[in-house]
Amino acid sequence: MERFADKVILVWGFKRALLAVLAGAFAVLALPPIGFFAAMFISFTLLVWLIDGAAASPEASFLGRLWPSFAIGWLFGFGYFVAGLWWLGHALLIDSEEFAWALPLAILGLPAVLAVYYGLATAIARIFWSDGMGRIAALAASFGLFEWLRSVTFTGFPWNAIGYGMMPMPLMMQSAHVIGAMGVTALAVFVFAAPALLGTRQGAAWGVGLATLLFAAHLGYGAYALYVAPKASPVPEEKRPVIRLVQPMIDQAAKMDSDADRSAIFETHLKLSAAPPQSGGRKPDIIVWPETAIPFILTDNQDALTRIADTLDDNQILIAGAVRAEEMGPGNPVRYYNSIIVIDGRGQIVAASDKVHLVPFGEYLPFENFLNDLGIQNIVEMPGGFSASATRHLLELPTGLKLYPLVCYEIIFPDEMTGDIAEAGAILNITNDAWFGNTPGPYQHFQQARVRAVETGLPLIRDGNSGISAIVNAHGQIVAGLGLNETGFADATLEGFGGGASDSFPRQTYFWLTETLLLLIGSISRMGFIFKAN
Known part of the structure; x- marks a missing residue:
């Protein structure tokens, strides 16, 4: 796996851009109607390795050093949103004489705009990048933040947030009751990206171990909520x-x-x-x-x-x-x-x-x-x-x-x-x-x-x-x-009505706590990386 990781890290030019787009597009297999959530393990592993190889000129400015990572994230997002949202063009074909001209804007233009969020996510993550598990945590925190921003800025459009790839069935949806869809998104990116550590060996034991624990907790809580904790309906x-x-x-x-x-x-x-x-x-x-x-x-x-x-x-x-x-x-x-x-x-x-x-x-x-x-x-x-x-x-x-x-x-x-x-x-x-x-x-x-x-x-x-x-x-x-x-x-x-919405979990608070913990892991790892380099 290390040999394959090295090839991805070192790929350059058009092949590098194409691989980023294809990695993003492949992740869509995790979404309905297919629901093959394992696809995102491959996509995010490739994304981490591509960011590993996103090097800028030593003379570049601060923003210039972030540009290669932004470009990789944008290309990844462009592939993801084109493959996941191409069907929006169907609405324009209902009255094709009037709106067919707008097909490129719907199929390519909107994904190009939405991909900016993923470009910013990878660019910000690059600031906290290190050799080990910390870069996975930084990527997860950054994606969680920018997926949330995508849901609230410019009227918002959180369609197909990454976390939905981790929730193809009710067993895997229950964690959203605790930390919300955006919290699931942040932790899902950490879990999906963890296999990248096996290709670079740095922090693999801790990172893959923690990701395995999170995934097991995700499934375990789902099983508990569905089969252990169900209560009788308050209404006969x-x-x-x-x-x-x-x-x-x-x-x-x-x-x-x-x-x-x-x-x-x-x-x-x-x-x-x-x-x-x-x-x-x-x-x-x-x-x-x-x-x-x-x-x-x-x-x-x-x-x-x-x-x-x-x-x-x-x-x-x-x-x-x-x-x-x-x-x-x-x-x-x-x-x-x-x-x-x-x-x-x-x-x-x-x-x-x-x-x-x-x-x-x-x-x-x-x-x-x-x-x-x-x-x-x-x-x-x-x-x-x-x-x-x-x-x-x-x-x-x-x-x-x-x-x-x-x-x-x-x-x-x-x-x-x-x-x-x-x-x-x-x-x-x-x-x-x-x-x-x-x-x-x-x-x-x-x-x-x-x-x-x-x-x-x-x-x-x-x-x-x-x-x-x-x-x-x-x-x-x-x-x-x-x-x-x-x-x-x-x-x-109608089952389960009558008791009002369940507010036992402050989902927004837990989401931001999740973001803080991931960012803390990334920051500590980055500081250790700097001290090690010096």
Whole structure:
């Protein structure tokens, strides 16, 4: 292994750049739908060796000495994000005549920007670089920091954070309840990079030993949480609400077509909602439709509310994604919101919640006036785009159940699971992943949603137009659901609700403690390396 490590360290020029890109791309095999987490051991081992060989001229300035490491990290990140996010281009092909020109920006431009975070991570890690285990700890701390920054800066986009590669199944998700997805990310980089020590021999025993211990603890806590510590649901089976997830599989092009038969789309949802339970089960108490399921402004269509009332029993509740319009007074434009609406059995809207975290270029256009002058429009056709709600509040159903509402990709942001979530009985996530077709995107989205359930200790109700729709318990296990591109409905009782979010672990605090310990190991090792060199 030492001979192979030497070859990687000494590789140069185009071959070096290509190896960095391929190492990043190979790491994507750890993500859904494949979930081969061992791929990241290879990728991060190669990354460490490439940084080992990232030498600058002795006369270079401080920043100049960091540049080779930044370049390696950027190339690694570029490969990772191109291979992991290429499917974003599928959304532009829904209206290819209008947006095909932007394909290179989605497939190559966005990865090039996101790769800067990984470039900065490797550059900062290089400051603390040493021969032994310390450089692995420094790399882990730096990746943890910049993955967190990626989740909060410039509206944030923490999609496919490295830690998700360490969480392909519920057994390996439970650590997120203690240290959060970002804490798992930091420790995952340490574990994934540890084999690099076997190729350079420096600190191999300590580093590989500690990585083995961390990985064993990761699996051990998962087994404990799933099989040793489970508690009975606070609500008896017969009193748990039956949830029906409606997955209509409406083609996205048809939803965007102004000439489409919107009545037919609406009736498809109603038909699936009214279908009798399978296998003689209980009728659903709560029926869930996906994001923007209602193809018109509901408050302008009293007939639609009447049809919903005719479909529902008096004690049934419909939760549906819809566009909400708000009049702002004479001379002012109408504001549109991507909303979740709750309708009772009499056809009355009894609760609503608007999306807070909008998708840039999808639901709103940054620098709108300037970009409109260049002919650039939102992907979602809405005059002026959507407006964002200033705050998020719980959806309280007539039954008393409180849901924490998240529309589409809002669920990928760990730091946004705050506020009154402690009072929620479950997380509600509605989405429309039909934008991305049969690609890895919907699978990646679903995995991140499951991890939010584990982090918060709340069950998850997730409904998508084309899937993946599921009832997920607080341990990330699927209770019932429908796969990608299936049409139909799934009924299941909601498990584990009623106690509110589990706040027994201060995840943010533990994340920063993890970062501090890793940085401390890196710093001490670096100081020892300097003293040894002198």
